[in-house]
Amino acid sequence: MVLTSFVHESYQYEDLIDSLSITRDTSRNPLFDVMFSYFKEEEVSENSLAGLISAYEGLDARVVSKFDISMVVVEGKEQLHISFNYNKRLFKEITMSLFMGYLKTIVSSVLSNPDQLISEITILDKEEKEALLSLSTGVISDVIPTNVTVLDLFKDQVKQRGNEIALELGEERLSYKELGIASDCLAAYLQAEGVEKGMMVGLYMERSIEMIIGILGILKSGGSYMPMNPEQPVLRTIHMLSDSGSKHILINCSIASNFYKDYKITDLRDSRIFEDYKSVTPAIIKTEIAYTIYTSGSTGYPKGVLIGHDSLFNYIQGQKTYFEITSKDAILQFSPIYFDASVEQLWLSLTSGARLVLVAKETLLDSKLFVTYLAEKSITHLHSTPSFLSMLSLPENLSLRNIVSAGERCSSSLASKYISSYRFYNKYGPTETTISALEHEVTVTDIERGVIPIGRPIANTQVYILDAYGTVLPKGSVGELYIGGAGVSRGYLNNEGLTREYFVENPFIKGEMMYRTGDLGRWLPEGTIEFIGRKDSQVKIRGHRIELGEIINQVESHAEVGQSVVVVNGIGSDQYLVCYYTSTTGIESSELESYLQEILP
Known part of the structure; x- marks a missing residue:
């Protein structure tokens, strides 16, 4: 050429x-x-x-x-x-010195093996590669005790703090002792109704005290829970129940019984369930599944992500230490239970003896009411999405100590809004790796630089930045994020093909697996990671994974340029009904993303 x-x-x-x-x-x-x-x-x-x-x-x-x-x-x-x-x-001079070093490494590699493929050449020398692999590994904490789960930690709190408040929602309160008894009653009831060890139970529930009792009761019965959004289309709910094999559904709201006549439905608003107290102590093995959350993606259908008790225990123990959570804290249960952030908020509280404060949907929709609620309940730990945090105006006299931003990209302007009054954190992690894999306490330096890192790997976690051939990339180079360690899930329920595609062998730790995220990032000079974006057209809006490509394909296949079209964005993206007008030049991804930012709840 x-x-x-x-x-x-x-x-x-x-x-x-x-x-x-x-x-x-x-x-x-x-x-x-x-x-x-x-x-x-x-x-x-x-x-x-x-x-x-x-x-x-x-x-x-x-x-x-x-x-x-x-x-x-x-x-x-x-x-x-x-x-x-x-x-x-x-x-900088140090950057160019690195470039020179990389060039020398390439030349040496070629001279030693002229027949190798270009993709097999690494630009890192042995010392720099080892330094990056060390940076890729979070703090190695104690090995998880045999068969100890978050339920055991909760039971300890019931013994130690039985009369202290465990749950609040508005004026409703439940002590640790009352919560322990109610969940035991439900567990005994579920076992009597045929729920066996390892069985998956559906949760079709709105925000309530009963919702938390439902989660605890299912786990105590030996089962695992699968949360569902009561507002999602029936088709998605049926798919989740069929795919998971669930036969039991716990509810606290109306449900179209004609669609669910083949399932055993238990309404937790029925007080008779809690009248017959029986202690239950099923032997839960730490490797068994704790919960399954269905998440969307590039397939167009929701995928059930299987999270084990061991992964959950490791995560919660690490987060309690990182955020310095004690029994004096009050943690807001902000996220819906069908988002995995809710799992963190729930167990961070109930395994520490803290108060778990639920919030009504109506309060969430009014920023002034929400701020008032934070003050009234003396909330100390708030974990939310950047888009929600950007709408708030917080006074200085709150009890709030920690603000955690997760689920979307965090901007410098958002961080600067809170950093002077609170400890402000940015987190990152897909559902497939147990809630979060990276976290960072934002500093003034981050804001001045204009880049808010997603941080360093959490305890017992590895995060690698690799190229298309699985080679470790140096600082500053953009590559795909791979996550290994204790948080990696068991894969996708009933989907071996997709599990093999995204859960691959960890080439750096023999016998372990890692998750290929599809997200791009790079190491910053000080050893934190910056999130760059997606390899594909998927975006994340207020915690929802949205496939822009799926919508665009449907628009272009159902309408001429300039026409109005109504699109149902597949089961895979929570099946939101999207009304969109194509422009005279066709539909653009950036234009569609902005539109979705406005209409999605």
Whole structure:
């Protein structure tokens, strides 16, 4: 290709610029930013060669950079002379030194094995690779005790703090002792109704005290719970129940019985369920499934993510330490139970002896009422989405200590809004790795730089940034995020093909698996990770995974350009009904994302 290009060597550079109609800018080259020059020694005089080398090494003359980076190679009889010249406003000296080191590593690799594929060449030397792998690993905490689960930690709190408040919703309150008894009653009832060890039970419930009792009762019975959104389309609910094999559903709201006539439905508003107290102590093995949350993605259908008791225990223990949670805290149960953030909020509280404060949907929809509620309930720990946090105006006299942003990209403007008054955290993690895998307490330096990191790996977790061939990338290079460690789920329920595709062997720890996220990130100089975006067209809006490509395909297949069209965005994206008008030039992903930001709850 290079040789054939010499046919055009007489074509004038200025004519090329004019033909391309490139806007002129005196501050930069109009056509390219990186220059590579290769000379043979006989093409350069001995004096000019010496001058060139000494100038580029900065030994005598001051060099002015004409490009962002230029690389000059002079081929001598015995060796190559290689020099970099760079724009100091864009690159630091240490960065260019790293580039030189990478180049040397590449050359050494090629010389030692000329027949290898380019994809097999690594630019990292052994020491830097080991340093990055060490950075990729979170704190190694104690091994999870045999068969100890979050339920055991909750039972300890019942013994220690039986008369203290465990749950609140408005004026309703339940002590640890009352919560323990109610959940035991429900567990005994479920066992009598045929719920056996390892059986999945559906939760079709609105925010309530009964909702928390339902979760505890299911786990105490030996089963696992599967939360569902009562407001989602019936088709999605039926799919989840059928796919999971659930035969029992706990409810506290109306349900279309004609659709669910084949299921055993238990309404927790019936007080008779809690009249016959029986203690239940099923032997729960830590490797058994605690819960299954259905999440959407690129398949167009919801996938059931299986999370074990061991993964949940490890996560909660690490988070209690990280956030310094004690029995004096009051944690807001902000997230719906069909989002995994709710799992963190629930168990962070009930395993610490803290108060778990539920909030009514009506309060969530009114920012002033919400702030008043925070004050009335003396909330100390708030975990929410950036879009919700951006709407709040918090007074300075709150009991609030921690604000945690998760589920979407966190902006510098949002962090700067809270950092002076609260400890402000940014978190990242897909459902497939037990809630979160990375976290970071935001600093003034982060805000000044304009980049809010998603942080470092949490306890007993590994987070790698790899290229398309599974090679470790250096700091600053964008690659795909892979997550390993104690939080990696058991895969997707009844979907071995998709499990094999996304849950792959960890090449750095023998015998362990890691999850391929489809998200892009890069290491920042100080050793935290910056979230870049998706490899595909998936976006996350207020915690919902939305496939823009699915919507666009449906729009383009059902309407001409400029027509109005109604789209049901598949079961995979929570089946929201989307009304959209295509533009005269067709539908754009960025335009659609902005529209969804406005209409999604």
